[in-house]
Every structure is written in C-alpha cells, then in structure tokens.
Amino acid sequence: MSNIVDKVDVLIIGAGPAGLTAANCFNGSNGLRVRVIDKKSSTVQTGKADGLKSISLEVLDTFGIGDAVRNESQRVEEVVLWEPNGQGGVARSMTIPDRVPELRKPREMTLDQGRIEHHMATNLIRKGNVQISWETQPVDLQINHQLIEDPLAYPVTVVVRSMANGNACIETIHARYVVACDGARSWTRKHLNIPLTGDLTDSTWGVMDAVPKTNFPDIRKVCVVHSAKGTVMAVPREKKMVRFYIAMDGPDLDVTAALNESALTVDHVVDAARSIFHPYTFEVGEVIWWSAYQVGQRVADEFSKEDRVFLAGDAVHTHSPKAGQGMNTSIQDAYNIGWKLRFHLEQRCSRSLLTSYEQERRPIAQQLINFDREYLELFANPNLEFEGFLAAYKTAMKFTTGIGIQYDPSLIVESPVLGKTGIVATALSPGMRLPDFQMVNQADGVPTTLYHRLLMNGQFRILIFAGDISKQQLFRRYLKFGEWLTRFSHKNEKIEAITIHSAERTSIELMDLPEVFRPWNDEDGWDYWRVYTDDESYHDGHGKAYQRCGIDADTGCLVLIRPDGYASLICKMEETIQITNFFEGLRPIDSGVITHTARL
Numbered sequence: 145m146s147n148i149v150d151k152v153d154v155l156i157i158g159a160g161p162a163g164l165t166a167a168n169c170f171n172g173s174n175g176l177r178v179r180v181i182d183k184k185s186s187t188v189q190t191g192k193a194d195g196l197k198s199i200s201l202e203v204l205d206t207f208g209i210g211d212a213v214r215n216e217s218q219r220v221e222e223v224v225l226w227e228p229n230g231q232g233g234v235a236r237s238m239t240i241p242d243r244v245p246e247l248r249k250p251r252e253m254t255l256d257q258g259r260i261e262h263h264m265a266t267n268l269i270r271k272g273n274v275q276i277s278w279e280t281q282p283v284d285l286q287i288n289h290q291l292i293e294d295p296l297a298y299p300v301t302v303v304v305r306s307m308a309n310g311n312a313c314i315e316t317i318h319a320r321y322v323v324a325c326d327g328a329r330s331w332t333r334k335h336l337n338i339p340l341t342g343d344l345t346d347s348t349w350g351v352m353d354a355v356p357k358t359n360f361p362d363i364r365k366v367c368v369v370h371s372a373k374g375t376v377m378a379v380p381r382e383k384k385m386v387r388f389y390i391a392m393d394g395p396d397l398d399v400t401a402a403l404n405e406s407a408l409t410v411d412h413v414v415d416a417a418r419s420i421f422h423p424y425t426f427e428v429g430e431v432i433w434w435s436a437y438q439v440g441q442r443v444a445d446e447f448s449k450e451d452r453v454f455l456a457g458d459a460v461h462t463h464s465p466k467a468g469q470g471m472n473t474s475i476q477d478a479y480n481i482g483w484k485l486r487f488h489l490e491q492r493c494s495r496s497l498l499t500s501y502e503q504e505r506r507p508i509a510q511q512l513i514n515f516d517r518e519y520l521e522l523f524a525n526p527n528l529e530f531e532g533f534l535a536a537y538k539t540a541m542k543f544t545t546g547i548g549i550q551y552d553p554s555l556i557v558e559s560p561v562l563g564k565t566g567i568v569a570t571a572l573s574p575g576m577r578l579p580d581f582q583m584v585n586q587a588d589g590v591p592t593t594l595y596h597r598l599l600m601n602g603q604f605r606i607l608i609f610a611g612d613i614s615k616q617q618l619f620r621r622y623l624k625f626g627e628w629l630t631r632f633s634h635k636n637e638k639i640e641a642i643t644i645h646s647a648e649r650t651s652i653e654l655m656d657l658p659e660v661f662r663p664w665n666d667e668d669g670w671d672y673w674r675v676y677t678d679d680e681s682y683h684d685g686h687g688k689a690y691q692r693c694g695i696d697a698d699t700g701c702l703v704l705i706r707p708d709g710y711a712s713l714i715c716k717m718e719e720t721i722q723i724t725n726f727f728e729g730l731r732p733i734d735s736g737v738i739t740h741t742a743r744l
Contacts, residue, residue, distance in 0.1 A: 169482025342442030582687025
C-alpha cells in the first residue's frame with residue numbers, strides 16, 4: 145500500500161451533479177489545480193434525479209453543453225390532474241400548460257441523471273484542466289486553524305483511499321479549499337459534526353423509472369393521479385420511460401408487505417401504481433431503476449467550516465424529490481461557490497467574498513424545505529381539492545425556476561438606490577438573475593441568448609444597455625462612457641464589457657464604434673462578439689430584451705453581472721463611480737502573488 149502526497153487549490157468530494165457543476169466552474173482556469181474524487185467507479189448509470197429546470201439548463205449553457213443535454217431530453221409541456229370519480233375509479237380534472245410566461249421558453253426537461261453527469265464529466269475531460277479520480281474516497285479530514293487566514297497556505301489535509309488497478313492506495317491531499325458534494329449521507333458533513341435540522345416523516349414513497357404498458361391516456365404527460373387508493377405522480381422521460389412517484393401509505397392499497405422502506409420491493413411499487421390507476425390497466429415492460437425512501441425536509445446548521453470547507457447540494461439540504469428541485473438546487477449551490485472560489489483564487493480578492501456563499505444559499509435551502517413540506521402535505525391530503533392543488537402547482541412552477549430569487553445586499557450585491565435603479569430597469573434589481581433574453585450579433589446578424597454568450601470564465605461583466613445609439617445624443621453618451629471604460633479596462637483587464645443597444649442593426653456600423661467596445665487581439669483580430677442589438681432577427685423573431693428588463697431605450701443603463709448571471713449593481717451610464725467603488729471593495733490581497741509552493 146503506497147502513500148502519495150498531492151497539493152491542489154480546490155478538492156471537490158463527490159462527482160454527482162453538484163460536484164461536477166463546481167468542477168466545471170474551473171474549466172479554462174488560469175493555472176489552478178482542481179481535483180474531483182468520488183467513491184463510484186464512474187458516473188451513475190440509472191436512476192437518481194431527472195428533472196432540469198430552465199435555470200439549470202442556463203448553467204449548462206454557460207458550460208457550453210446545454211444544447212447537447214437538450215437534444216437528449218424530454219420536454220415537459222402539460223400537467224394533467226386526475227381525481228376520484230366517485231365510482232371507484234379516476235377521472236381527468238383539468239389540463240394546464242407547464243409554462244411560466246415570463247421565461248418565454250420551456251420551464252422543464254427530463255433526462256436521466258447519468259446522461260447529465262456524462263456531459264458534465266466529458267466537458268471536464270475535453271478542457272483537460274480538472275482531474276477526476278474515481279474509486280477514491282476520503283477517510284480523514286483535518287483543518288489547520290492556524291493557517292486559515294494565510295492566503296498562501298494549504299490548511300486542509302484530506303487523506304483518501306483509492307483503488308488503482310485493483311490495489312489499495314492511501315493518498316494525502318493538501319488543499320486550499322474543499323467543496324463537499326457527497327450527497328444526503330455526506331461523509332464530510334458527519335466528519336465535521338454538522339447536524340441536519342428538520343423533519344424525517346413516516347411517509348414512505350416508491351420511485352421507479354419504467355417503460356409502462358397501459359391504456360391510461362395521459363401517460364406521456366406530467367400527471368398527478370389522486371384516487372381513493374392513494375397518489376401517484378408520473379413524469380415522462382426519454383426513450384419511452386416514465387418516472388413514477390407512488391405514495392406507499394395510501395388508504396386500502398393492494399400491497400401485502402409492511403409499508404416501510406426496508407420491506408418494499410419493486411413489485412409492491414408496481415402493485416400500488418396499478419391500484420391507483422384503476423380502472424385503467426397498468427403493467428411495466430421494463431423497470432430500469434427503482435428505490436424507496438422516507439420523506440424528510442432538513443437543512444444543515446452550517447454550510448461551511450472556516451470558509452475553507454464548503455458543503456453543497458444534498459450534503460446540506462434533503463427533501464422530497466417530487467418537488468423536482470433537488471438536483472436543480474444542488475447545481476445552483478455548486479455554481480454559487482464554484483465561481484466565487486475561482487474568482488477569489490484567480491483575482492486574489494478578499495476571502496470575505498466566500499462568506500457570501502452561506503449568506504445567499506442557506507435562505508434558499510430553507511425556502512425549498514418549507515415549500516417542499518407544504519407540497520408534500522398537499523399530496524398526502526386524502527381530501528385533496530384540485531383548485532387548491534392547481535394554485536399550489538402554479539406557485540411551484542415559478543418557485544422551481546428560480547425567478548423569484550433575489551439575494552440580499554452584500555459585498556457582491558449593492559443595495560438598490562431609490563429613485564435610480566427603479567427608473568433605469570423596472571424589471572431588474574441587484575441580487576436578481578437576468579432573464580435569458582435573445583439578442584442579435586451586430587457583426588453577423590446571428591441571434592443568440594444571453595446565457596449562451598456568458599460562457600463561464602470566472603469574470604464579472606458589464607452589460608451596457610446603451611439605448612438607441614442611432615440617435616446622436618445617445619451615441620455621444622455612449623462615446624463618453626467608452627472613454628471611462630478605456631481607463632477602467634487598463635486596470636481591470638479581466639472584466640468584459642458587452643454592449644446591447646436598441647437601434648436597428650442596419651443603422652449601426654460596428655467599425656464606427658470605438659475600439660474599447662470591440663477590442664483587438666493580435667492573435668484573433670477584432671472581437672466580434674462584444675456588440676449586440678435588441679432587434680428583430682431574420683428567423684427567430686424579436687427578443688425584446690429592453691422590454692423584459694424594464695429598460696427605456698432613451699435612458700439605457702449599466703448592469704454589472706456576476707459570473708453566475710445575477711446582477712451586482714444597476715446604474716445609469718453616467719454613474720460609473722458605482723462600478724469603480726464596487727471593485728474597490730473586492731480589492732486584491734496585498735500579500736503578494738499566490739504560488740503553488742505555498743506553505744502547508
């Protein structure tokens with residue numbers, strides 16, 4: 145048994161959706177050593193989570209893999225509600241579109257978690273600067289508290305056991321930071337003695353991915369069937385599969401075993417579904433995966449230790465998967481801490497940036513738990529009123545897309561300035577995520593959406609909503625802002641400025657704009673992907689970006705957005721001092737250049 149020593153900037157424990165999201169935040173990073181370990185032999189093959197909300201697909205867009213995932217996924221278009229018909233069977237109650245109008249795109253798609261992980265892992269391999277070590281798990285973790293505030297130190301030591309070519313190997317990894325995404329039974333959380341607070345109920349549910357053989361008419365739609373025998377939720381999946389969630393403690397179910405997680409078999413789950421779907425026939429051609437679980441809603445008391453070891457995803461919050469938000473919240477957690485660690489390490493900014501992770505994500509986790517508890521009670525209600533369920537489901541559709549999330553003021557979220565922000569962007573506010581609007585490239589007329597353009601590179605960006613710059617007054621204001629941007633860019637090279645004007649595209653010549661808006665690179669020439677217009681495209685219509693953001697084309701504004709797409713501040717184009725002051729608050733550490741020969 146050999147003993148190897150390694151040194152990394154970031155160690156990620158767990159290669160599920162959360163861990164792979166955190167890892168993808170470092171793709172293309174500047175000289176950082178990032179490593180992922182997982183006790184599995186590869187990505188999961190079947191089962192687990194399967195629902196991707198629009199906000200998670202936008203994250204995958206920033207990694208460059210969103211379209212690949214969409215091409216394999218099943219779109220969710222309708223939700224159908226069924227209720228008892230008073231004659232021992234069920235009848236359709238109503239059909240509603242699975243749509244949130246504000247999104248202007250599909251709210252949800254479904255795909256096996258293993259395929260999602262495959263695309264994320266393949267993206268890491270393609271870029272080549274993040275290492276994944278399979279069949280490797282931690283056995284010890286220690287934090288040197290004397291080195292916590294030393295920017296050059298590796299204060300976390302993790303001992304791992306791996307199986308290399310069938311031989312056990314012990315390795316010691318010294319890390320600046322650790323991100324633990326090791327699931328609901330998190331080894332890291334338990335090792336750090338961080339408790340989960342909340343409820344674990346006696347309610348037992350079965351879940352399975354199966355190819356159904358049935359005459360139930362809505363089997364290829366999301367359907368909630370509430371019968372006298374219990375409740376089942378069915379979600380269509382790729383390749384003829386359907387995901388079923390079945391309440392195993394419904395009244396008078398035709399199952400014979402004790403209704404607890406350990407006693408259940410797949411036959412009990414199928415029998416329960418058959419009873420609930422009656423009088424429709426229900427058989428399964430193939431069960432690809434199944435499981436049973438007790439419902440619980442719990443949140444960890446801490447999301448980090450010393451801002452050196454961070455917990456994300458199911459490691460810090462557990463809940464019912466029926467809400468369809470588990471994987472999505474995990475992805476958002478990991479995205480949040482991933483970009484912050486990258487920005488901190490690459491830009492050598494204050495570690496106070498990292499404290500915002502728990503400040504921002506813990507309230508969201510608690511909101512999810514509260515929502516999940518209410519949602520479960522609705523499911524379990526034997527006297528379910530479908531009007532009430534419909535109202536709750538429509539609320540859920542908005543909640544799970546993340547539309548309503550707004551982070552509180554902090555180091556990276558400016559407080560809204562009364563009388564300014566409200567005027568320049570009535571539909572935006574600091575702490576909110578920008579909508580994924582369409583915009584048209586000035587150079588070639590090709591439309592794209594915002595998050596396809598905002599590829600993850602760890603950078604803040606200034607979106608310049610310059611207004612209708614075909615008007616001389618607005619063009620002169622744009623030129624004046626360009627003079628400030630030229631000075632600012634000399635000191636802040638890593639901050640990208642993107643123009644989205646509202647003039648007709650044909651009225652503007654790209655080469656008539658100052659170079660700072662279309663920078664020159666000796667290797668690649670002009671950057672043709674810095675100037676866009678909110679105009680009609682030839683084939684995809686009009687994105688109406690200004691309208692969706694509540695921006696007046698004669699006023700315009702500046703929106704400073706974080707690497708995760710949330711607005712840090714919004715101001716008028718003349719108020720550039722706000723941007724200057726913002727980055728002063730993130731000034732670099734004065735302790736010199738971080739090197740990889742730093743102290744242990």
